[in-house]
Amino acid sequence: MLLIEEFMDNCYELSGDITENNLKALIEYIDDNFERIDDPLLSDFVVRKKLEEFRDYIVSAEKLPTQRVLNRLSQVRGMVERFKYNYLTYKIECLDGYNPLDVAIKYAKGVGPSRERLLRKLGIETINDLINYFPRDYEDRRKIIPLMYLRENEKVTTKGIIKSVEKTRKDNLVIISALLQDGISQVLLKWFNQEFRELEIKQLIGREVYVTGTTKRGFFGAMEIQNPEVSISDTPERTILPIYPLTENLSQKVIRKIVSDNIGSACNLREVIPQEVLEERKLVDIHTAYAGMHFPKSVFHQKISRRRLAYEELLLFQIALFLSKANIQQIGGIAKEFTGELSKKFISQLPFKLTNAQVRAHVEIQNDLKSQNPMNRLLQGDVGSGKTLVAELAIVDNYEAGYQSAFMVPTSILAMQHFQKVFTHLTNLGIRVALLIGSTSQREKERIKFGLKNGDIDVVIGTHALIQEDVHFANLGLVIIDEQHRFGVKQREELISKGKVVDTLIMTATPIPRTLSLTLYGDLDVSVIDEMPPGRKEIKTFTMRHTRAKDVYKFVREQVTENGDQAYIVYPLIEQSDAINAKAAEEMYRMLTKDIFADIPTGLIHGRMSDDEKNEVMVKFASGELKILISTSVIEVGVDVPNATIMVIENAERFGLAQLHQLRGRVGRGEKQSYCFLIVSEAGEEAWDRLQFFASTNDGFKISEYDLKLRGPGEFFGTRQHGLPEFRVADIISDTELMLLAREDAKRIVENYSDSDIISKVFELYRDRIKFLDVG
Ligand code: ADP
Ligand code: MG
Secondary structure (H helix, E strand, O other), X not given: OXXXXXXXXXXXXXXXXXXXXXXXXXXXXXXXXXHHEOOHHHHOHHHHHHHHHHHHHHHHHHHOOHHHHHHHHHHHHHHHHHHXXXXXXXXXXXXXXXXXXXXXXXXXXXXXXXXXXXXXXXOOXXXXXXXXXXXXXXXXXXXXXXXHHOOOOOXXXXXXXXXXXXXXXXXXXXXXXXXXXXXXXXXXXXXXXXXXXXXXXXXXXXXXXXXXXXXXXXXXXXXXXXXXXXXXXXOOOOXXXXXXXXXXXXXXXXXXXXXXXXXHHHHHOOOOOOHHHHHXXXXXXXXXXXXXXXXXXXXXXXXHHHHHHHHXXXXXXXXXXXXXXXXXXXXXXXXXXXXXXXXXXXXXXXXXXXXXXXXXXXXXXXXXXXXXXXXXXXXXXXXXXXXXXXXXXXXHHHHHOOOEEEEEOOOHHHHHHHHHHHHHHHXXXXXXXXXXXXXXXXXXXXXXXXXXXXXXXXXXXXXXXXXXXXOOOOOEEEEEEOOHHHOOHHHHHHHHOOOOOOEEEEEEOOOOOHHHHHHHHOOOEXXXXXXXXXXXXXXXXXXXXXXXXXXXXXXXXXXXXXXXXXXXXXXXXXXXXXXXXXXXXXXXXHHHHHOOOOOOOEEEEOOOOOHHHHHHHXXXXXXXXXXXXXXXXXXXXXXOOOOEEEEEEOOHHHOXXXXXXXXHOOOXXXXXXXXXXXXXXXXXXXXXXXXXXXXXXXXXXXXXXXXXXXXXXXXXXXXXXXOOOOOOOOOOOOOHHHHHHHHHHHHHHHHHOOOOHHXXXXXXXXXXXXXXXXXX
């Protein structure tokens, strides 16, 4: 049983190198397999005829002189492609009388009040939403594989009769299994943690059904299909059916019918990609693409449709980034004048030498400051790579040029710590530094605001307070934002808008794959600190079950009393409530200080304490007065105490890897050997694997790549990430190649098609993003 597209793809493969032998192999393949082609499309006279022509063209080459044989062979690939585009795809048929796109869903064909309610539950408010409601998968019924021919690890559709259903439990899993038989063989269908399936499948006992899913070997070697889709065999056979994400009381059958009745409205979509680009990038037109997303004629059709729509999304987004960047440059910045003597002096006073990467980043920043265009730079570097120092250098240069700086960080602990560092470093250069956080007293706030407004203060370091309070600057020239992913684009823009023309430096310790950074920061220039200060040792990381926590505490005790080291013990977010998390840390604090750490100065810090209290504890820990710090994840970001060498993380399975990496980055900041212990309470196999992976590497880039794949970008960045566009089709992690194409094309399109539909569509979608930067 062979589908036309499989046959064609095989011919394509066999005609790679143009040699006589290959032609022989190809002809042999065609002779052996042509009769095996069994495809619903064969009933189409034209398709059958074209297919035969294709066969005859190749097979008859056998008798020709060599040169002509090779000539023919070199045509094959082109013929296959043309055949696929011409006969394995189709366009939506555009007749009159389809609803415009903005019509409310209740006026769609086949939709009454109750279906309207269900569709709205899915976020479908208009016809446009409906035709953009894409399937999450497909059921390929062109090829029904009999049960006895199922092979392992393949996505298949098969057919049989449901004989029985049963529910079992194993550990935390509820398993629904059903027996599927045809006259000859049988397999088990299995669903994990989908209890509702029991009832659903019971109703199908005795009926013939189609089953689509991936085959697996179960225990005892029997074939299973896990978490399959099941549907009754009363829809037209032998097509590719879409499987939509659904809500209760709405069946695949019903939504397929609604989409199919209304898909004609897609004719009202305008083609925004210029014809020339479509051709060059081998992209199908928009009407072929919508047909192929919902009711593809072939797998090929579905794939090129997805590709086209993903490309379009990425292209629109890249154009938006390009426009906003062009906007910034148009505004023009201030070419700052400074000699760099002051930052040289600062560097000469440091107890260490800058790393080459730091020097490079500093030079790039200096050039930006001096340039006519405003700086928009991302400073990327793993935790502990010395970004803060580079930020200080930028502040010094900016000061020398006669401008104020604002440095915004996500937590008050971090603000206080940065303040202490910057204050000690810069005061003796004559730079006046202030700290502004939520808990700063009202009088102090007034004093600082006054100082910033009349120019008596040169640098302000703070939290969100910098934008929440009514702060004005005499001449703000530089904005630095630390741990950018914790802020939204809006907040960054708000701070920037406090100056007339501001240079911006954004710092992040979350190393991300290139595609993603092009998405998030495509409108920024990037400096990477890819080198750690010398003498750092790899942090040794261990994962262990909580039953062995005592051994870890004992180790902490030894290191602290015998080596003079310091340690963190961190408790995770147990709930989204600071109160409960604080309590867990408090309890542990009480327990440990009564017992194993009774004679060791131990501190406690959590989000429920006031800023002053937090600061007092941090200062004591930094000075070495406290040896052990028990904490919630408030210390996750940026905290810098180089003498701390042990990081113990309790309930480590509750943290994401990026977060664990941040926490681990609190140690290993000096020259001593550092350790990180992940104490695991309840972890399934998957969580355990994840932690083992984490323990195996200190490379933040590898870790975030792994984490991103596992959790997807939304989870990975957390809800606070606003800069991430939401794509319906494109996948910002796996569509790297398309993203790069789109980026390449964006520039050209802006230049050549400045008044076209595509630019107006970009503005429709991304007006905010572009306008924001317009304000600059
Ligand atoms: P990041 O912000 O990138 O996580 P920090 O700027 O906090 O890193 O630097 C981590 C530690 O390394 C700090 O204690 C800092 O003083 C120190 N440090 C920075 N640059 C160097 C260098 N070139 N050589 C040695 N130590 C450095
Ligand atoms: Mg930092």
